[in-house]
Amino acid sequence: MPDLHMVVCVKVVPKSEEIRVDPETMHLIREGVRSEINPPDMNALEMALDLKDRHGGRVSLLSMGPPPFETYLQAALAMGADHVYLLSDRAFAGADTLATTYTLAQGIRKLGDVDIVFCGEESADGATGQVPSGLAEWLNVGQLTLLTNIEMDLKRGVARGHRELKGGYEILEVPLPVVVSVTTACNEPRFMDYRIKPWAFEAGRVTVWTAGDLDADENHIGFNGSPTVVSSLAEAPSRERKKQFLEGSPAEIAQLLLNVFREDLPQ
Amino acid sequence: MTVSLYNPGEEQKSILVFLEHEGGVLANVSLELLGKGREMADGLHWSLAGLLMGHQVADLAHEAIAYGADEVWLGEHPLLQFFTIEAYAHTAFQAVSDGKPSVFLLGATPNGRDLAGRLAVRLRTGLNADCSGLRIDPDSGVLVSEVSGFGGGVLALIEMRTHRPQMATVRPGVFTPSEMDRNKNGKVIEIPLVLEEDMIQTQVVEREVGSGIDLTRTPVLVAGGRGIEGDFLMLQKLADLLGGDVGATRPPVDEGHIERQRQIGQTGVVCSPEVAICCGISGAFHFVVGIEKANTVIAINSDPEAPIFDYADYCIVGDVHQIIPEIITALRSEGEIAHA
Ligand SMILES: Cc1cc2nc3c(=O)[nH]c(=O)nc-3n(C[C@H](O)[C@H](O)[C@H](O)COP(=O)(O)OP(=O)(O)OC[C@H]3O[C@@H](n4cnc5c(N)ncnc54)[C@H](O)[C@@H]3O)c2cc1C
Ligand SMILES: Cc1cc2nc3c(=O)[nH]c(=O)nc-3n(C[C@H](O)[C@H](O)[C@H](O)COP(=O)(O)OP(=O)(O)OC[C@H]3O[C@@H](n4cnc5c(N)ncnc54)[C@H](O)[C@@H]3O)c2cc1C
Numbered sequence: 001m002p003d004l005h006m007v008v009c010v011k012v013v014p015k016s017e018e019i020r021v022d023p024e025t026m027h028l029i030r031e032g033v034r035s036e037i038n039p040p041d042m043n044a045l046e047m048a049l050d051l052k053d054r055h056g057g058r059v060s061l062l063s064m065g066p067p068p069f070e071t072y073l074q075a076a077l078a079m080g081a082d083h084v085y086l087l088s089d090r091a092f093a094g095a096d097t098l099a100t101t102y103t104l105a106q107g108i109r110k111l112g113d114v115d116i117v118f119c120g121e122e123s124a125d126g127a128t129g130q131v132p133s134g135l136a137e138w139l140n141v142g143q144l145t146l147l148t149n150i151e152m153d154l155k156r157g158v159a160r161g162h163r164e165l166k167g168g169y170e171i172l173e174v175p176l177p178v179v180v181s182v183t184t185a186c187n188e189p190r191f192m193d194y195r196i197k198p199w200a201f202e203a204g205r206v207t208v209w210t211a212g213d214l215d216a217d218e219n220h221i222g223f224n225g226s227p228t229v230v231s232s233l234a235e236a237p238s239r240e241r242k243k244q245f246l247e248g249s250p251a252e253i254a255q256l257l258l259n260v261f262r263e264d265l266p267q
Numbered sequence: 268m269t270v271s272l273y274n275p276g277e278e279q280k281s282i283l284v285f286l287e288h289e290g291g292v293l294a295n296v297s298l299e300l301l302g303k304g305r306e307m308a309d310g311l312h313w314s315l316a317g318l319l320m321g322h323q324v325a326d327l328a329h330e331a332i333a334y335g336a337d338e339v340w341l342g343e344h345p346l347l348q349f350f351t352i353e354a355y356a357h358t359a360f361q362a363v364s365d366g367k368p369s370v371f372l373l374g375a376t377p378n379g380r381d382l383a384g385r386l387a388v389r390l391r392t393g394l395n396a397d398c399s400g401l402r403i404d405p406d407s408g409v410l411v412s413e414v415s416g417f418g419g420g421v422l423a424l425i426e427m428r429t430h431r432p433q434m435a436t437v438r439p440g441v442f443t444p445s446e447m448d449r450n451k452n453g454k455v456i457e458i459p460l461v462l463e464e465d466m467i468q469t470q471v472v473e474r475e476v477g478s479g480i481d482l483t484r485t486p487v488l489v490a491g492g493r494g495i496e497g498d499f500l501m502l503q504k505l506a507d508l509l510g511g512d513v514g515a516t517r518p519p520v521d522e523g524h525i526e527r528q529r530q531i532g533q534t535g536v537v538c539s540p541e542v543a544i545c546c547g548i549s550g551a552f553h554f555v556v557g558i559e560k561a562n563t564v565i566a567i568n569s570d571p572e573a574p575i576f577d578y579a580d581y582c583i584v585g586d587v588h589q590i591i592p593e594i595i596t597a598l599r600s601e602g603e604i605a606h607a
């Protein structure tokens with residue numbers, strides 16, 4: 001088998017704790033909000049880099065988003081990936097999962113012979129978890145979702161994944177090419193390699209592709225390609241809690257809690 | 268615009284629910300969706316159908332009818348014994364293209380999400396993911412879904428006006444099942460199936476599921492975070508005395524201190540207990556969504572600034588290793604007095 005080509009789909013997300021909604025316009029307020037690479041995407045990247053360490057091959061990063069994503073992607077590149085591609089075009093804006101998966105799939109098609117596409121299990125912002133299997137469908141390939149581990153049998157051309165379920169696990173085998181999703185915190189992402197950092201941050205390191213470069217059908221991208229419409233957006237009303245501090249020795253606090261249990265628990 | 272395989276003009280006025288099962292039992296989340304589906308269908312005089320796929324599962328069809336389905340669309344085949352994305356997506360696609368339901372609901376479970384993601388693309392339709400509320404507008408027949416994002420901090424209403432079916436996934440524990448009615452009538456309709464071995468790429472090498480832990484309905488949740496340093500035995504004692512169960516944040520689960528089914532939060536379980544006791548938990552957004560529906564929240568944390576106190580009714584600043592043994596002692600001596 002020629003060398004493995006792995007693509008890792010990486011989303012840059014605002015830190016959840018810092019996001020606010022403008023009640024007038026119902027738009028997200030992004031000013032002053034720090035971003036990061038979606039945490040499970042770092043685990044997906046680590047899984048890909050680990051396979052590269054063991055079997056050779058190359059790792060490409062792929063992201064759809066605006067130009068400011070570039071620096072985050074370059075930091076990920078400096079962990080040991082080989083190429084980075086940013087799909088960026090005003091026409092991609094407003095994409096729901098259908099349009100997002102179409103666009104990412106077009107990017108992967110343009111990359112050519114891809115063996116494994118890695119994704120995180122879900123994003124920290126939209127958190128639909130629908131991108132991995134939607135992507136597999138557009139590409140018409142198999143899928144292995146919610147993996148904590150992957151092993152390759154390159155002779156047979158199959159990937160074997162340990163899939164985590166709430167009440168147990170499955171071990172599944174799927175022939176390549178395959179789309180994989182990776183669970184949060186299943187491994188320890190490596191640090192940036194300071195020897196390759198200067199290379200990763202060179203100008204022009206990120207290849208930017210527009211809708212035209214992807215030969216994208218305009219009916220399938222951005223707002224046009226998105227069946228879902230957001231009709232309202234608001235900060236979640238957090239439930240009002242009493243926030244009453246109980247004071248005293250541990251034994252006194254325990255007695256106060258017994259009263260709470262007596263009141264709030266059906267006998 | 269993308270065009271879905273069928274449009275609102277061609278839809279049937281019906282709601283379809285994906286019926287998941289394990290070990291011969293319908294999943295709670297499927298019963299919950301039948302409950303919600305029944306309520307919405309009754310309000311509009313629509314019909315409610317269940318989509319049941321598996322091998323030797325016909326008995327479950329009657330169960331689904333007793334829980335509210337008017338019809339069960341049954342895909343019965345040896346190749347459907349275990350969930351594989353190829354066989355299930357193929358069967359579900361056929362059922363949906365034939366039956367053309369207006370609305371298609373699935374549990375936001377590992378298999379439900381996988382199937383939903385595939386089908387939405389194959390049907391060229393939209394998908395409202397992880398909904399916490401559902402409503403059908405009686406005039407337009409449009410499904411309005413409440414979804415959250417940013418770890419639960421933002422709520423949005425999502426709808427699709429021009430694409431069918433209107434797909435949505437819902438997490439376990441959000442809705443309640445209807446009362447079971449064994450006398451309810453319903454029809455079982457077989458899906459004509461052509462499934463061949465070579466259509467299936469996924470090979471299930473090993474499989475172990477169903478340990479029966481279900482925190483969605485526990486009356487008392489005792490949840491531990493990194494601050495309890497793996498001492499879940501102590502929490503179990505407390506939970507036993509209160510007739511409840513033990514849950515955890517993500518880090519102790521990742522570190523192997525406790526089973527994955529006990530993880531509470533965004534990528535875990537959403538609970539609705541009478542009382543939730545959070546021990547050594549900082550109160551990250553991703554955790555707090557899982558206890559938002561608790562009636563009363565008690566938090567114990569050594570850091571007076573811990574965010575968890577903003578989400579608690581009763582706040583205790585202190586060391587869990589001191590406070591919890593005292594609560595256990597107090598509950599035990601109260602029990603002794605009660606029995607004396
Ligand atoms: C509050 C909120 C609710 C939303 N609800 C819905 C909804 O119900 N239905 C809907 O269709 N859309 C919804 N969206 C829009 C959705 O977030 C976007 O379509 C998004 O582009 C992809 O979905 P996701 O972030 O949920 O990805 P997920 O499926 O959760 O992400 C899984 C993985 O896919 C990869 N990935 C995802 N996006 C990208 C990207 N841009 N570039 C590279 N890799 C990527 C990453 O590896 C990621 O870990 C919602 C958005 C918000 C903010
Ligand atoms: C995509 C994504 C999904 C996630 N999903 C989930 C999820 O479903 N569920 C979840 O829980 N997390 C989830 N997380 C992780 C989440 O963001 C937090 O990191 C996690 O909840 C923190 O767990 P914790 O509170 O136990 O640990 P920490 O944040 O480390 O907090 C430990 C707390 O214990 C206190 N403490 C320490 N010692 C003591 C003592 N002796 N007595 C009393 N208090 C003490 C400390 O003051 C501190 O507040 C997710 C993250 C991402 C990115």
